[in-house]
Amino acid sequence: MSNLLERHQQIIELIKKEGSVKVTDLCALLNVSSVTIRKDLQFLEDKKLLYRTHGGATLTNPYIADRHVEEKVTLQAAEKQKIGAYAAKLIEPNDCILIASGTTVQYFAKNIVAKENLTVVTSALNVALELIHHQGVEVIQLGGLMRKTSASVTGTYAEAILTDFSCSKLFLGVDGIDLNYGLTTSSMSEALLNRKMIETSQKTIILVDSSKFGKRGFGKICNIDDIEQIITDSNVSEHTIKTLESMGVEVTIV
Template identity: 35%
Template sequence: MSKHERWNAVLELLAAEGRVEVEEAATALGVSAATIRRDLDELAEQRLLVRTRGGAVAHGVSYELPLRYKSGRHAAEKARIAAAAADLIAPGEVVGLNGGTTTTEVARALAVRFAGEPAEAAQPPAPSGPALTVVTNALNIAAELAVRPQIKIVTTGGVARPQTYELVGPLAAGVLGEVVLDAVVLGVDGVDPALGAMAHQEEEASISRLFAERASRVVVVTDSSKLGRRAFARICGLDRIDLLVTDTGIAPETEDRLSEAGVRVLAV
């Protein structure tokens, strides 16, 4: 097991339990306690956890893995979800994307889909207009799509959060208040049948809520592991969500509850 794989596993344990003990982690990962202690020390130096006597605890009440450590989880499911979501976007539309691993995959799928889309085919823009316009508060998504000449990129202002590369705050809200979206594709940290779509961090939830308010269609993309889970901050209720794209691991009772709430579910 490489150091990166070990760190990822340690952070997964931390995200699940809120704390990690040296001996328990060493047993779970099949390495020495000394190795785990070094790993925890290095992760603490990067401010990814707080060292304690005999282990470590997570920062804050609602812990989230940094984006770079989440990208490998449920990769196959996210790729299928992203491809299905990208197929829902028509040429010439204006689509919003918030940050996250699944929406990053959606951005890549859109880039592939519209790679050969001639500008003349874009509707309703003029023939010289872009095949697609993407509005995002995610720096990594903007960087990936900025090199695609057929896609117009609009980024919000704001303060960057290093965990997710998302821009948040009044500057981001100000830009979103001036645009109109045909659709928004939202990544979330949880979908609760009673409370709706949720995020770990309140500032990100606030910007995602604005995305939803500015869009004619709201599409939530998430793997089935997040369904039925709650996070700290609410984005919007189920009544605001038009479509949920997830994987086939969704429980039948969960799909029934979402459908009863008026959310169309697409499992791929």
């Protein structure tokens, strides 16, 4: 019985340190079979000490709910402001960029200072409204079905318009980043539009606060290796940062 309790304690300590664990790593660390580890994780989940995922477990509930943009804009506001301010510095003179939907990219739009002429293509109404008063910014608003929760358009019409553009950078907010599964959002239609945006852009930059790591939404946008850079806050674990960098992603902590 002591071995069982010690094993459970080790699992809990590791997941608190790393944020998530894999069954294969636990098998090697604790020198037991995958069947035993899966039973351990089931027991610990029943005790509400962790959440099981495909191939492992995480400390926080990995499944996200669709929240209204007016609610999300107040969450992690300080972190989003720092992320947005840093991202705004990446804009170059005469740039043509894509901005997707979300509240973190809204903070990015608030911080934009146009360098000579800037063209912004966006699906998000809140982003367009932030930029409409800038004399040096030309805003192209994509058309389509308006999602009320995100205040952004989706659908085949918006996707079709993107074929006429080529942008240097895409600034993309997401609802979840799972190191194994990839980047997700709560809407499948928004995920499909985000994929088209990635295809339209030379570089994809993810603006995301640390609360989104280890989470999954219903709609998968892309794999980790489809993006170039992530800008986030300092609450991301060192393990996550090193894993992302080993996958070829530039991680910027603000």
